[in-house]
Amino acid sequence: MTASVPVIRVERASKAFPLPEGGRFDAVRDVSLDILPGEIFGLVGRSGAGKSTLLRLMNLLEKPDSGSISVAGQELTALGARELREARRRIGMIYQHFNLLANATVFENVAFPLRIHGAMNAPRLRARVTECLELVGLLDKAGSYPARLSVGQKQRVAIARALASYPTVLLCDEPTSALDPDTTRSVLDTLRDINARLGVTIVIVSHELQALGSLCQRAAVVEDGRIAELFDLRDHREPRKTSLGRELLYHATEAHAAEAHAAAVHAGLPPGELHA
Numbered sequence: 001m002t003a004s005v006p007v008i009r010v011e012r013a014s015k016a017f018p019l020p021e022g023g024r025f026d027a028v029r030d031v032s033l034d035i036l037p038g039e040i041f042g043l044v045g046r047s048g049a050g051k052s053t054l055l056r057l058m059n060l061l062e063k064p065d066s067g068s069i070s071v072a073g074q075e076l077t078a079l080g081a082r083e084l085r086e087a088r089r090r091i092g093m094i095y096q097h098f099n100l101l102a103n104a105t106v107f108e109n110v111a112f113p114l115r116i117h118g119a120m121n122a123p124r125l126r127a128r129v130t131e132c133l134e135l136v137g138l139l140d141k142a143g144s145y146p147a148r149l150s151v152g153q154k155q156r157v158a159i160a161r162a163l164a165s166y167p168t169v170l171l172c173d174e175p176t177s178a179l180d181p182d183t184t185r186s187v188l189d190t191l192r193d194i195n196a197r198l199g200v201t202i203v204i205v206s207h208e209l210q211a212l213g214s215l216c217q218r219a220a221v222v223e224d225g226r227i228a229e230l231f232d233l234r235d236h237r238e239p240r241k242t243s244l245g246r247e248l249l250y251h252a253t254e255a256h257a258a259e260a261h262a263a264a265v266h267a268g269l270p271p272g273e274l275h276a
């Protein structure tokens, strides 16, 4: 797949929910969006703007009322139930509250999606679970139960579980909202590391603009179910249209300056030299 072919394509997708008192609420309105292979893409917006619904359209956890969704060249909206189950194995997802099985060990939580699918024999399954736990730095916790883990460790188990089926794409719905700032940083470092090492495309919904500023290459601001603007976080020339866009750009600029400073220090150069 070349860099210009999107790994996720959302085309003119809309999603409305019925309101209890009658009528409907348009959560996503005629959105078209391309996510490129290997990128980390952020979705930001005020509460209720439609970010999570848009994210859940990408693996058809929410079915669009109109429009189409394609992932890795396969139009999910055209698939039957069995084909969709198969296609979803390539789309990992993590959530704010981890959704781990409380009565299963860390190893069994990560093994769970592989066992459901039943495509791996026992030695391969063991090797894959071990590999995923190593990736998130939790191999020593394989025999522990979730109740014994810190919240950051729980989210890393969820990441390992999402990676078990070799996904092309990882969808992250507010993955750090339940975490303190230090743990947030370490979970985001894990996501960054996975993206760099495995090339997994990441789409992340978050309210934490500072974290997204350093993590994402591109981001979209969602307002009233529409994309109000979409931009590259390294492009500082275009003025941003929305206040969230300006705030995100501010954090991205700060993060990039800090990265350049750290690189200069690491290289033994006077800070600023790398800007030249």
Ligand SMILES: Nc1ncnc2c1ncn2[C@@H]1O[C@H](COP(=O)(O)OP(=O)(O)OP(=O)(O)O)[C@@H](O)[C@H]1O
Pocket (backbone or CB within 6 Å): 017, 018, 025, 027, 045, 046, 047, 048, 049, 050, 051, 052, 053, 054
């Ligand atoms: N299953 C559902 N049934 C009815 N309404 C829903 C459902 N899911 C979402 N909504 C409504 O759709 C709107 C958009 O919700 P969504 O969760 O996508 O927003 P969000 O931008 O992710 O918000 P937040 O940041 O608060 O999570 C909200 O008004 C929400 O109440």
